[in-house]
Amino acid sequence: MPLRIGILTGGGDCPGLNAVIRAVTKSLLRQCGAEVIGIHDGFGGLMGPAPHVRPLDWASVSGILMRGGTILGTSNRANPLRSEADAERTLAHAHALGLQALVVIGGDGSMAIAHGLSQRGLPIVGVPKTIDNDIVGCERSFGFDTAVATVTEAIERLQTTAESHGRVMIVETMGRYAGWIALEAGIAGAADVILLPEIDYDIDAVAAVCRARAQRQRYTLICIGEGAKPVGGERTVQAWLPDSPDPVRLGGVAHALRAALQPRLDCEVRATVLGHVQRGGAPTPFDRVLATQFGNEAAQLIMRGEFNRMVTLRDGRLGSIALSDVVHGTRQVPLDHPLLRTARQIGVSLGEPA
Amino acid sequence: MPLRIGILTGGGDCPGLNAVIRAVTKSLLRQCGAEVIGIHDGFGGLMGPAPHVRPLDWASVSGILMRGGTILGTSNRANPLRSEADAERTLAHAHALGLQALVVIGGDGSMAIAHGLSQRGLPIVGVPKTIDNDIVGCERSFGFDTAVATVTEAIERLQTTAESHGRVMIVETMGRYAGWIALEAGIAGAADVILLPEIDYDIDAVAAVCRARAQRQRYTLICIGEGAKPVGGERTVQAWLPDSPDPVRLGGVAHALRAALQPRLDCEVRATVLGHVQRGGAPTPFDRVLATQFGNEAAQLIMRGEFNRMVTLRDGRLGSIALSDVVHGTRQVPLDHPLLRTARQIGVSLGEPA
Amino acid sequence: MPLRIGILTGGGDCPGLNAVIRAVTKSLLRQCGAEVIGIHDGFGGLMGPAPHVRPLDWASVSGILMRGGTILGTSNRANPLRSEADAERTLAHAHALGLQALVVIGGDGSMAIAHGLSQRGLPIVGVPKTIDNDIVGCERSFGFDTAVATVTEAIERLQTTAESHGRVMIVETMGRYAGWIALEAGIAGAADVILLPEIDYDIDAVAAVCRARAQRQRYTLICIGEGAKPVGGERTVQAWLPDSPDPVRLGGVAHALRAALQPRLDCEVRATVLGHVQRGGAPTPFDRVLATQFGNEAAQLIMRGEFNRMVTLRDGRLGSIALSDVVHGTRQVPLDHPLLRTARQIGVSLGEPA
């Protein structure tokens, strides 16, 4: 009897999800003739009320490598561990579907759920997913390169306008707890100031950079991660609250910086919040290759019976760690990271006091 | 003695400005050996206190065709007609620089100033500039194709995320008084609903489209021009007020629509405001060709001594109209425009009551 | 009983075919509840031996607007007019399928076949398709803007390398009988020399431009249409011959120019032949809008019973002409076209003797 393996995507959208789904499916179909069952809408499609699934064959995953989003849909709300009844129903559905194992592609929240379900007897292989590149134990995750490319292109567009008008332009990127996107896109887009959640910024130091540049280059481009805050300030960014009729708006960080900078400067200061465009679109070739490797590695773990582990990339090598060891935390930019040093050495301000 | 011609760019940034500057300069240098004087920061560089200029030669305009922004800088504040003293100083500077004529690349505001200066004796040729494609008398202006491409790409990114999450996604485009960008990018990006300043939308009709789609396609993409408003509502969009320490924020329109839609729907509604990225970046090949033709045509008008006219494109042909005939107004989307009809016929909602 | 309408795509691939298929289908489904039958592989799917078709519904055309190629497949070999038997079988199949009319999306070859079939009693509406933009009676066809964008991007890439090495770079574009692609992409890519089928080039004039530029700008970029030839020379370009085991290779033109130029110059001369990449890929937003309008217009003609006509664009307006009036010929670049004049006036060489 062939293997019967489920696969789902959980949490926020991320370029490369389809590439993982495709690689898992092709690898399982080709190597062991498994039946692959796609589960819709994250854990929601397994939790019920009834399972929401569809079989995945060769044709289902043809042509999806370069498409953004996920053909299975996702959800960042469904949580089978919220109640005992939900957990039991979820496991019952997995059993009724005849799933011998489940591939979960998701962030640290999804991995925590995966760990919980695996402890209740469902064999699981996890694939890390985060555009923020901040999952502990995985040095580079798919979707991040695409997000950096999207932000870099936006910075380039803003730069020509900033230069034409002699303005200070602020662009706010994703990265609630880690500054990887702002850091790499800031370097790649030739930002003059890069502000990260990891380094509280000094508003007077930022203003000083803008004033100095106004003399020579006329304009300044500031790239700020949505989790950054001034020295002594509080984090103003807040998540969209899906259950609320009136969710808090993104962009608090850029607009707060704008309000603080404008009175200190003679030129105009403008803010742009990139928002959801950072999560969408076709993955870059780099991300397609990485996601394909992650997906294939997950299939190998399945076939070798190495369950309750998450695929990882460390020191440039694919491997895996136990789901129980996936730290529920955030891989921030270390303060001694070479790229921070590079930024300072070529003259990019990190908002630190002079 | 060679001709001595000034050139300046006024108003907001627009992809293709450098292509015009390059074509004017190359054409004048090559055909009549003119001296071309670039004026910095729009009318501000001529108004003073002292003139701010630099000579443009072959090398100055080499390699700028594909670059966004303007090598001369621009300003949407400087107005030499604000006072008699300003006007006189401006004309005195033009005289002192030995300018026999001036090329003004700008929007309807700049053309009004150009007309005023021409009446005071400064020979001027105007080149229309608007990413909104809304200058009366010019059926297609450079920068518009690029703005449409930028918005379309953003819509595509948002669409994959909307689909993955089963959401309603709202994207707000530029176009304060005319809906051209929202209309063309909406069609090109396969938006399900397109809301324009020209057609007040019915919030219940919009909600009905979202609900119907939620059954079949799971998600809805709404493209809204920043000047759109609901039936009976007031325009909520407001300009950035540069002189104010706390300018009004763009995005009023998208967020107002979001607030009105969310209570009517079961799924999540999210809004993205594209903002300044629409003004920047390298012009598309289409815009490079159009801007090059506009710039060359301006040079021909100069050489033929046809002053105080603005280059135009009508029925696909280059021509010119008197600056005095440039209507200070907005070329809106006519309600019988074929593209509106096409939209309706292929099933795109324009927010009209059923 | 609902209308039953067939649709097929004939001839070479072209970006925007799917956009036309989608607009025809959506418009017919929505406005008159027609049944739309997609025919595979151009006229081949109707000619047989047996018909090869599939019904097109709302879901079939969802998400295809931005995809290159054609979901129906195409063929540039199948010709139902080759023999009486073929023609009769084709019409018999159309009758058996219950087709009341047929939409044919294709070039001048396909329109000639469409005309022949319409004379034998099959009601047809044609939609012009050519990346070369050379169908008589249609001033702008979908796919052309995309081809120009692809070529322009390639020119930009080649330019940085030409400049770094101080070389002459030749890039060969499509356009066997008309130089539109080479002309617009040459202008948009800042080519120094543009050689078209319409103007035989003087090799010494071309060499002189390269030598003059070698002094100042170090490099020269030449954009040549595949149908161009030297004064007194013969056309060397030849089609791929599909029935031959060893088809003639594209690129004859670029390599012939290279061979003629190299002995006349001190620097290196290199040639790149872009080939099939010019036919593929996602259509630009401009082409998506144009193709959508063409498709919708074809549906309107069907519904109004205006058969045996081809959709056209003239003076910026959609319309139609009788299939019998579609001239079997090529819309070349007129020698007095404004863009040729612009090119000369800004200093681009068209290979004409000095």
Next chain:
Amino acid sequence: MPLRIGILTGGGDCPGLNAVIRAVTKSLLRQCGAEVIGIHDGFGGLMGPAPHVRPLDWASVSGILMRGGTILGTSNRANPLRSEADAERTLAHAHALGLQALVVIGGDGSMAIAHGLSQRGLPIVGVPKTIDNDIVGCERSFGFDTAVATVTEAIERLQTTAESHGRVMIVETMGRYAGWIALEAGIAGAADVILLPEIDYDIDAVAAVCRARAQRQRYTLICIGEGAKPVGGERTVQAWLPDSPDPVRLGGVAHALRAALQPRLDCEVRATVLGHVQRGGAPTPFDRVLATQFGNEAAQLIMRGEFNRMVTLRDGRLGSIALSDVVHGTRQVPLDHPLLRTARQIGVSLGEPA
């Protein structure tokens, strides 16, 4: 007295060269107030007859991060070690210019020259440069990611056309001795067959894949590195020979494969040779970050006096190796590389016998 440091770019063009020049210059200017001397046209600008140089200051390197090519020009001919006289003149010029050290950005050929000059007393720091990603001791070089992205985009364009016509499409990539570009772009572009210099292909195995796909998916896309060859065959690719009036043409490999495949198949086979476009254009954000780090690292080596070493990247970490240890060889794809295994496991053919 400030440091006086020269910098040059040698060998073929590569995206990211300007990013390295910018980082070296900014880092040296900012950290030790060095004078930075740009040397034109690779070693040619130092070798003479007279030195061809220009000082690089903050303004010289502003805005070049995202530009392809090299502002200094390059040469793959100049070799100061060709004769004793050349070497002495080169060193004399370096001395006359007061250079305390030289940064050489180049491939393994340039590093061999750098090593030779360093042995004669000129302190040198090398920065590895290769779009082929094949320098021994450096696991990822700038320019490679951009080349992969360019090739991937071309594959995507060709794929839509291949699918529309039911063809076999062959695309030839760079990579004379190493298959990295073909491998990564093949995976990222969803090629069905990937042929590398490292694995001689079996023509019958390739034909069998095409035939099997013709039944189900209609088309096949083959990505072949320019150094690949059939089992028992000879390498047919040859370099452009710059000194020859009639250089050998690139594309031998793709056209040879085409000629061998066509008689074995019923459908049409077409070949596209991408050529020089793979060397040009703006670097991807990934390459900008990598090149910036390489450039800054070179500046640190200079300032720490660690001469006659080349910057490297190993296990994800920046470091350096002695120029004398830079193996004059090629870093090929190891036959046990995980990406080869991944390719096979998801069903990509590497041209190996079944």
